[in-house]
Amino acid sequence: MFPTPNIEETAKYYNEIMGFRIVKYLDVKEPHICLYRDNVEIVLTKANNEKVHTNRELYGYGEDAYFITDNQEALQNEFISKGAKIVRPLHMTDYNNMEFVLEDIDGRWIAFGMKQK
Numbered sequence: 001m002f003p004t005p006n007i008e009e010t011a012k013y014y015n016e017i018m019g020f021r022i023v024k025y026l027d028v029k030e031p032h033i034c035l036y037r038d039n040v041e042i043v044l045t046k047a048n049n050e051k052v053h054t055n056r057e058l059y060g061y062g063e064d065a066y067f068i069t070d071n072q073e074a075l076q077n078e079f080i081s082k083g084a085k086i087v088r089p090l091h092m093t094d095y096n097n098m099e100f101v102l103e104d105i106d107g108r109w110i111a112f113g114m115k116q117k
Contacts, residue, residue: 002064003047004106007033010044013105017082040067052106063101064108072112076100092116 004010007026011033014020020035020042035042042065055062069075076090079102087109088101099113 001043001045002052002106002108003045004052005047005050007031007044007046010105011035014042017084018079018104019082052108054107054109056109062109063111066111066113068114069112070114072098072100072114075112 002010011020011022011024014035015022018037020037020040023034023036025032025034031046033044035044055064072090076086080086085103086100087103088099088111090098090100092098093113096116097113098116099111101109101111103109
C-alpha cells in the first residue's frame with residue numbers, strides 16, 4: 001500500500017517508467033489504483049497530506065519497498081532506459097544481497113534484489 005498525494009500521477013509513473021499495468025477503482029467508497037507487474041501488486045491510495053514521508057525521513061534509513069527478482073541487471077537497464085532515477089546501482093550489499101535501488105516519483109526508495117547463495 002502506497003499512500004500518495006496524486007494517485008493518477010503516481011500510477012502514470014509506475015506504468016511508463018516501471019512497466020506496471022494500471023487498474024483504477026476511483027469511483028468506490030475508498031478510491032484506489034492497483035498496479036500489476038509479474039507477481040507484484042501495489043495499491044495506491046490518496047494520502048491525507050501533500051507529502052510522502054519515506055522510511056529514510058521517518059527512521060533514518062531503509063527502503064520503502066523491497067521486490068525480489070533474479071534478473072536485476074536487465075530490470076535496472078530497463079528502468080534506466082525509461083528515465084528512472086537509480087539511487088544505488090546494482091551491487092552486492094554487506095548482507096549478501098545483489099540489489100539496486102530506485103527513487104520513485106514520490107521519493108520512495110524501491111529496492112530490487114535477491115539473497116545470494
